[in-house]
Amino acid sequence: MLLQVNNLDSYYERVQALHEVSLEINEGELVALIGPNGAGKTTLLRSISRLVRSTGEIWFDGQDLTKLSAHDVSAIGIGHSPEGRLLFPDMPVEDNLKLGAFRRRDHPQISKDLKRVYDLFPVLQERKSQMARTMSGGEQQMLAIGRALMTRPRLLILDEPSFGIAPIIVDRIFSAIKELNRDGLTTFFSEQNVRVALENSERTYVLEYGRIVMADVSDTLRDDPRIAKSYLGM
Numbered sequence: 001m002l003l004q005v006n007n008l009d010s011y012y013e014r015v016q017a018l019h020e021v022s023l024e025i026n027e028g029e030l031v032a033l034i035g036p037n038g039a040g041k042t043t044l045l046r047s048i049s050r051l052v053r054s055t056g057e058i059w060f061d062g063q064d065l066t067k068l069s070a071h072d073v074s075a076i077g078i079g080h081s082p083e084g085r086l087l088f089p090d091m092p093v094e095d096n097l098k099l100g101a102f103r104r105r106d107h108p109q110i111s112k113d114l115k116r117v118y119d120l121f122p123v124l125q126e127r128k129s130q131m132a133r134t135m136s137g138g139e140q141q142m143l144a145i146g147r148a149l150m151t152r153p154r155l156l157i158l159d160e161p162s163f164g165i166a167p168i169i170v171d172r173i174f175s176a177i178k179e180l181n182r183d184g185l186t187t188f189f190s191e192q193n194v195r196v197a198l199e200n201s202e203r204t205y206v207l208e209y210g211r212i213v214m215a216d217v218s219d220t221l222r223d224d225p226r227i228a229k230s231y232l233g234m
């Protein structure tokens with residue numbers, strides 16, 4: 001098992017946003033996290049990356065993440081593409097990508113990883129000198145994912161990769177995510193768009209009011225009447 005979360009409670013000041021969350025992600029899996037607005041999806045992903053205060057256990061490849069800072073977590077192999085993308089808008093595309101690798105010293109591998117990102121998202125190479133802010137929403141999402149890949153992660157965390165993006169670009173982004181996963185990259189992503197989440201993952205966790213309320217193989221959840229009624233409008 002690559003990631004194991006046990007009884008996680010997360011807090012903003014005194015407000016508790018997650019309650020007793022437990023989940024497991026195996027090496028090589030592609031796992032989705034769905035739930036309504038405000039359910040705590042972002043909070044859960046940020047808790048794993050140590051950006052939100054929490055109690056409980058988070059084990060990553062045998063290491064206890066709760067003892068680490070956000071910097072350490074990135075250094076041991078968790079790449080996080082955050083909600084809102086958080087790019088440097090007035091820096092060129094390529095510099096934004098290179099920032100993902102700023103702690104690394106393995107320069108030949110960094111060049112290979114940059115080429116890999118450009119192979120996955122050719123538009124980033126075509127626009128590599130353009131300021132990030134001048135890219136479309138979909139291109140900025142590709143850039144945020146590319147920057148997370150430049151950390152050379154063992155676990156890729158993506159917060160709502162389809163948010164605000166045209167369906168055709170969403171398809172392109174998920175085909176890149178699936179290609180990375182076929183090459184062995186373990187990925188955990190949150191999604192508002194439940195249909196997209198279930199179509200593009202092996203397993204899915206459902207979060208409501210800060211608690212995991214369902215978890216199953218995505219194909220099984222797609223046929224579950226509770227999911228159909230609450231999330232797919234059927």
Ligand code: ATP
Pocket residue numbers: 012015017035036037038039040041042043044192
């Ligand atoms: P969305 O899909 O709308 O982004 P979400 O499922 O990602 O929602 P979170 O953003 O994790 O949900 O929010 C979970 C709860 O924590 C909400 O009640 C939210 O109001 C609260 N919350 C989030 N960020 C903060 C913060 N910085 N300070 C206080 N409360 C917060």
